[in-house]
Amino acid sequence: MEQYAIKGGNPLVGEVEIGGAKNAALPILAASVMTDDTVYIDNMPDVRDTNVLIKAMQEIGVSIERTGRHSVKINAGQINNLVVENESIKKIRAGYYLLGAMLGKYKHAEVALPGGCDIGCRAIDQHIKGFKALGAEVVIENGLIKTRAERLVGTHIYMDCVSVGATINVMMAATLAEGKTIIENAAKEPHVVDAANFLNSMGANIKGAGTDVIRIKGVAKLHGTEYTVIPDQIEAGTFMFAAAVTKGDVTVKNVIPKHLESISAKLIEIGCEIEESDDCMRVVASKPLKHTHVKTLPYPGFPTDMQPQITVALAIAGGTSIVTDTIFENRFKYVDELIRMGANIKVEGTTAIIEGIKRFSGANLFAPDLRAGAALVLAGLSAEDFTTVDDIHYIARGYEDFHLKLQSLGAQIELVSSERDLQKFKLKIS
Numbered sequence: 080m081e082q083y084a085i086k087g088g089n090p091l092v093g094e095v096e097i098g099g100a101k102n103a104a105l106p107i108l109a110a111s112v113m114t115d116d117t118v119y120i121d122n123m124p125d126v127r128d129t130n131v132l133i134k135a136m137q138e139i140g141v142s143i144e145r146t147g148r149h150s151v152k153i154n155a156g157q158i159n160n161l162v163v164e165n166e167s168i169k170k171i172r173a174g175y176y177l178l179g180a181m182l183g184k185y186k187h188a189e190v191a192l193p194g195g196c197d198i199g200c201r202a203i204d205q206h207i208k209g210f211k212a213l214g215a216e217v218v219i220e221n222g223l224i225k226t227r228a229e230r231l232v233g234t235h236i237y238m239d240c241v242s243v244g245a246t247i248n249v250m251m252a253a254t255l256a257e258g259k260t261i262i263e264n265a266a267k268e269p270h271v272v273d274a275a276n277f278l279n280s281m282g283a284n285i286k287g288a289g290t291d292v293i294r295i296k297g298v299a300k301l302h303g304t305e306y307t308v309i310p311d312q313i314e315a316g317t318f319m320f321a322a323a324v325t326k327g328d329v330t331v332k333n334v335i336p337k338h339l340e341s342i343s344a345k346l347i348e349i350g351c352e353i354e355e356s357d358d359c360m361r362v363v364a365s366k367p368l369k370h371t372h373v374k375t376l377p378y379p380g381f382p383t384d385m386q387p388q389i390t391v392a393l394a395i396a397g398g399t400s401i402v403t404d405t406i407f408e409n410r411f412k413y414v415d416e417l418i419r420m421g422a423n424i425k426v427e428g429t430t431a432i433i434e435g436i437k438r439f440s441g442a443n444l445f446a447p448d449l450r451a452g453a454a455l456v457l458a459g460l461s462a463e464d465f466t467t468v469d470d471i472h473y474i475a476r477g478y479e480d481f482h483l484k485l486q487s488l489g490a491q492i493e494l495v496s497s498e499r500d501l502q503k504f505k506l507k508i509s
């Protein structure tokens with residue numbers, strides 16, 4: 080069983096290249112089935128979730144070739160099955176994007192109910208409401224969401240909650256509907272905008288992505304395109320917080336600073352210095368960290384996907400901090416692991432009350448999900464002594480070469496797969 084072995088204490092210093100955004104790449108991959116022409120996508124992250132989706136798409140007859148580690152060539156002209164029930168697709172959330180994409184193109188799709196990180200109830204009622212409003216029938220049967228339509232007709236849809244997945248899914252189906260669709264209370268995340276830009280590059284007519292009203296004029300057909308996925312806001316934010324918790328000096332490269340504003344604002348509040356240039360952000364953490372309050376919100380608010388990372392930083396900051404997650408109701412499971420490292424955190428519902436301690440002590444930890452797993456690695460990097468993090472397959476869902484990138488910044492971290500490897504690591508660094 081693979082785990083990360085970590086010896087904390089080294090300040091992370093240097094530059095790290097940020098990859099393509101997982102949460103943009105997933106809908107873009109799914110949307111590429113909406114044309115029979117060939118699509119070329121660049122800056123595709125090589126992470127588990129994108130690879131699972133690629134495999135599931137290949138199994139229904141989509142031709143997908145990795146022409147480089149981060150580029151794919153896709154042709155969906157020969158799809159032979161509109162039912163996606165690949166075992167692994169059940170474990171990722173984004174399989175549901177094939178519903179909107181295939182419903183739009185073929186007026187029929189059946190996809191296994193989504194899994195994904197266990198961070199709350201994660202309903203899909205808004206996806207279903209949107210598909211039905213466009214004229215589709217939707218039923219859930221035998222573990223599949225089945226949707227079918229004679230024709231899809233544009234309409235006015237008000238989302239009851241701000242949902243990234245529902246906004247993108249309904250936008251995809253509406254792209255090939257007849258007439259005009261308006262989505263109100265739409266999500267504004269950078270990956271929603273990227274998915275819209277990708278669809279527009281294939282000939283869609285989508286306006287307003289990035290605001291809370293998206294207007295879509297249905298088109299009859301989409302064509303091939305070449306597209307580059309945006310940089311990953313959350314991967315970048317994670318490395319920025321890695322600098323903060325290790326008293327380091329890290330520059331994240333190939334980022335869009337605008338997407339990182341809420342993250343850099345909090346880093347400044349807790350005492351870090353930020354230098355911004357066109358596509359880089361430098362975080363210098365030379366002073367002791369200070370407390371603050373954080374509430375996660377839909378974009379442009381502070382992202383829920385950065386909540387565990389900032390909690391780790393606040394756990395070793397001076398004073399009392401309060402972190403509230405307004406997006407998911409069960410995203411503090413990792414706090415028990417931090418408590419085993421000496422943290423003083425009390426969780427009440429969706430709020431964590433944190434009394435900063437001086438330093439974590441190393442412990443054997445289990446990653447409960449993707450972002451929490453990455454945050455526990457950061458805790459290990461700032462801790463005294465050794466830490467191990469198990470269940471790191473979660474981290475591989477969304478971070479490419481996580482430990483290698485950390486090593487390149489001077490972190491003492493290794494991927495080990497046996498007790499012998501672990502002892503070797505301990506000997507090497509003692």
Ligand code: EPZ
Pocket residue numbers: 102105172173196199200201202203204205206207240241242243244245266383384406407408449450477
């Ligand atoms: C996306 O999940 C991301 N996943 C998540 O990233 C991210 O945490 C989340 O958006 C919020 O930014 C992908 O893009 C694959 P939502 P999604 O629909 O689309 C409620 C990561 O770590 N809701 O915006 O599933 C829902 O319960 C992952 O990379 C409904 O009530 O999130 C939640 O409380 C974890 N009904 C809130 O909305 C619906 O039909 C936001 O969910 C849909 C959602």
